[in-house]
Amino acid sequence: MIDKHMLNQSADLNLLFHALADPWRRAMVERLSRGPAPVSELARPLPISLPAALQHLGVLQAAGLVRSKKVGRVRTCAIEPQALSEAERWINARRIEWENRLDRLGDYLQTLEPEGDDDGTRD
Amino acid sequence: MIDKHMLNQSADLNLLFHALADPWRRAMVERLSRGPAPVSELARPLPISLPAALQHLGVLQAAGLVRSKKVGRVRTCAIEPQALSEAERWINARRIEWENRLDRLGDYLQTLEPEGDDDGTRD
Numbered sequence: 001m002i003d004k005h006m007l008n009q010s011a012d013l014n015l016l017f018h019a020l021a022d023p024w025r026r027a028m029v030e031r032l033s034r035g036p037a038p039v040s041e042l043a044r045p046l047p048i049s050l051p052a053a054l055q056h057l058g059v060l061q062a063a064g065l066v067r068s069k070k071v072g073r074v075r076t077c078a079i080e081p082q083a084l085s086e087a088e089r090w091i092n093a094r095r096i097e098w099e100n101r102l103d104r105l106g107d108y109l110q111t112l113e114p115e116g117d118d119d120g121t122r123d
Numbered sequence: 124m125i126d127k128h129m130l131n132q133s134a135d136l137n138l139l140f141h142a143l144a145d146p147w148r149r150a151m152v153e154r155l156s157r158g159p160a161p162v163s164e165l166a167r168p169l170p171i172s173l174p175a176a177l178q179h180l181g182v183l184q185a186a187g188l189v190r191s192k193k194v195g196r197v198r199t200c201a202i203e204p205q206a207l208s209e210a211e212r213w214i215n216a217r218r219i220e221w222e223n224r225l226d227r228l229g230d231y232l233q234t235l236e237p238e239g240d241d242d243g244t245r246d
Contacts, residue, residue: 010146010149013143013149014144014145014146016144017141018140018141020136020214021137021139021141021144022137026133026136026213029217030220033221034220034224079217079221081221084217084218087214088215088218094152094153094156095156095204097153097156098156098202098204101156101157101158
């Protein structure tokens, strides 16, 4: 049974993957991966209103993917690479489990072979 | 400006990340990474109804993360590792961009150093 502790741990991943499930938010993360940018520069290439862009930024910040800082009248955003790494780690762990399973399956199939031939060739 | 072609490309990522943004769906993917399982075994550890579990499975299948096959009265599910790899690739590409940026920043800072010392030590 999955308990409350595991749920709390996974709350971050819920927010992270939810934040990445939108093309405008991914576009913002793509831009910020190349360096910090003011909000206006993040919003400009997107065919959405500035208030909508700000709302998407809010989702990215709530997920810990982006931080922002206001200096004078300009709010500048930057990526939080640790958050992306967390999402990457989860996916990576699944791939490793899956690859390990394939390895075990390969080992098992090898035990079923009738002869201990190294290269399997016959002449 | 982001065009329609890019949007079509990103439709898969929308479905993928949305599918991963739920703890029960991630629990199913975690289980299936260790090997195929019948629906009943996937649903059993989760504190949700069987119909709810089937709905979550539907989301995973729509995102291409899971495939299922009915043999007799048992429906067995298996992971589709290519879909997970697609999500991994997107995140990975962001990390590489971010690391490249740090490298460029490091190179630039080095050009600002007053002396051409290789190791920066003084005695």
